[in-house]
Amino acid sequence: MSSVFVILAGCNTVAGAGKDMERGGEKVQDTAKDVQNKM
Incomplete structure (x- = not known):
């Protein structure tokens, strides 16, 4: 279960x-x- 939170935190x-x-x-x-506009 805690690994799911780690994965989600990594995605964020x-x-x-x-x-x-x-x-x-x-x-x-x-x-x-x-x-470019100044040229």
């Missing part, structure tokens, strides 16, 4: 990390668009 951690990476990617895209 991975999901959170995925969201953080997604936000980082969005920042990179925004910066690239800004640079």
Whole structure:
């Protein structure tokens, strides 16, 4: 039973990390668009 909670906690951690990476990617895209617009 406790292993189920560990697995679920791991999934939440991975999901959170995925969201953080997604936000980082969005920042990179925004910066690239800004640079492209200034050219």
